[in-house]
Amino acid sequence: MPYTPHDIFQRxxxxxxxDEARCIADKGCTVxxxxxxxxxxxxxxxxGKAYMQFDECWYCMxxxxxxxxxxxxxxxxxxxR
Known part of the structure; x- marks a missing residue:
């Protein structure tokens, strides 16, 4: 099930x-x-999915x-913003 940016932000x-359904890190992607x-x-x-391990993001994108x-x-x- 695809998530909108709003859904992800709310969760x-x-x-x-x-979005683990879209993440392909389990297929070797590490971008x-x-x-x-x-x-x-x-x-x-x-x-096998990506995740954020620390909460010190600079929002550099x-x-x-x-x-x-x-x-x-x-x-x-x-x-x-």
Whole structure:
């Protein structure tokens, strides 16, 4: 089931959320992990999906922009928009 950015934002308070149905990290993709300058993203060894391991996001957006499937969404707080 595809999620809209609004659905993802409502389900999580983390700045970066991953739609596991769209994430292809289990197929070898590590784009979001590789482009994050703060090393906040990792691959969960049990699910094979990407996740945010630390909550110190700079909202720099390369993880969302470079994700080949659009699974990564960065929720920018209202006051930073």
């Amino acid at each position: 999580s308070s983390a700045p970066v959320t991953i 979001c992990v590789d482009v994050c300058p703060l090393d906040l993203l990792a691959i969960d060894v049990t699910t 390369p993880c969302e922009r470079d994700c080949p499937t659009g699974a990564v969404k960065v929720g920018i707080p209202y006051l930073l």
